[in-house]
Amino acid sequence: MDRKTINDSDAAIEILSPAEQRVPLVFSSPHSGRAYPATFLAASKLDAQAIRRSEDAFVDELFAQTPHLGAPLLKALFPRAFVDPNREPYELDPAMFIEPLPPFVNKRSPRIAAGLGTIARVVASGAEIYSGKLTFAEACERIERFYQPYHEALEDLINQTRVRFGTCILIDCHSMPSIGGPMENDAGRRRQVDFILGDARGRACSSSLTALVEETLREMGYTVVRNAPYSGGFITRNYGQPETGVHALQIEINRSLYMDESRIERTEGLVEVAENMSLLTRRLAALKPAALVA
Numbered sequence: 001m002d003r004k005t006i007n008d009s010d011a012a013i014e015i016l017s018p019a020e021q022r023v024p025l026v027f028s029s030p031h032s033g034r035a036y037p038a039t040f041l042a043a044s045k046l047d048a049q050a051i052r053r054s055e056d057a058f059v060d061e062l063f064a065q066t067p068h069l070g071a072p073l074l075k076a077l078f079p080r081a082f083v084d085p086n087r088e089p090y091e092l093d094p095a096m097f098i099e100p101l102p103p104f105v106n107k108r109s110p111r112i113a114a115g116l117g118t119i120a121r122v123v124a125s126g127a128e129i130y131s132g133k134l135t136f137a138e139a140c141e142r143i144e145r146f147y148q149p150y151h152e153a154l155e156d157l158i159n160q161t162r163v164r165f166g167t168c169i170l171i172d173c174h175s176m177p178s179i180g181g182p183m184e185n186d187a188g189r190r191r192q193v194d195f196i197l198g199d200a201r202g203r204a205c206s207s208s209l210t211a212l213v214e215e216t217l218r219e220m221g222y223t224v225v226r227n228a229p230y231s232g233g234f235i236t237r238n239y240g241q242p243e244t245g246v247h248a249l250q251i252e253i254n255r256s257l258y259m260d261e262s263r264i265e266r267t268e269g270l271v272e273v274a275e276n277m278s279l280l281t282r283r284l285a286a287l288k289p290a291a292l293v294a
Contacts, residue, residue, distance in 0.1 A: 022070030024165035031056035178256035198232035198250035204240025205247035
């Protein structure tokens with residue numbers, strides 16, 4: 001069991017930085033955190049295993065070699081079920097809270113309808129997280145102490161990279177269940193795809209970047225599709241601005257390739273996937289900025 005508990009004063013993020021950044025790449029792992037605040041666990045009605053169903057477990061390990069290849073890796077230490085950095089900062093379900101939410105809160109979105117707002121109502125299996133309602137003050141504290149530090153760090157890494165190299169390629173790293181979840185179009189069906197690339201349907205990055213990643217993964221023997229059912233979350237849509245030199249691509253990896261999903265444990269496949277992600281990083285590092293065209 002890799003789940004940990006944290007105190008409110010513990011760090012929200014970790015940046016694995018190279019001794020010197022040598023390539024215009026930044027890697028982000030917003031959903032692999034597995035340090036659970038004790039107060040959050042006490043407020044949940046889920047057991048120690050069920051609460052982890054929303055984790056992109058071990059994704060940070062799949063990309064752990066990127067600093068050795070000259071690129072930083074930012075990872076959340078807190079879990080997605082606690083607060084989700086791949087949502088708008090205030091994308092909240094009013095039904096989860098004791099009091100009315102202020103006007104600036106986004107109260108209606110497909111993510112909220114699915115129970116997966118900035119403060120999630122359910123885990124990926126569809127199980128309800130909380131035994132009671134929350135206060136808006138609790139949501140604000142999570143956003144200020146965990147969500148915001150993640151985005152402040154990510155913005156800094158992107159800006160520093162763009163200043164140094166003239167461009168930045170952001171790879172947002174995720175995993176997906178091998179069987180469609182209850183709130184997805186393929187609910188209950190086994191997925192026949194290994195990787196899904198999300199570029200906000202061509203808006204978040206150069207088409208040549210998406211094509212390069214797709215080609216590289218196919219050469220490795222993987223099945224790959226684009227933008228269905230995942231076209232990119234808030235991080236991809238918010239930071240991917242090709243016209244300013246920032247290209248963002250979301251990568252979803254089928255969990256069955258590297259982990260036992262029922263027990264949330266690594267399998268022997270993790271080593272192979274991690275090696276292939278290192279090869280992909282090398283391929284991206286060799287990409288010339290002039291090639292990043294529509």
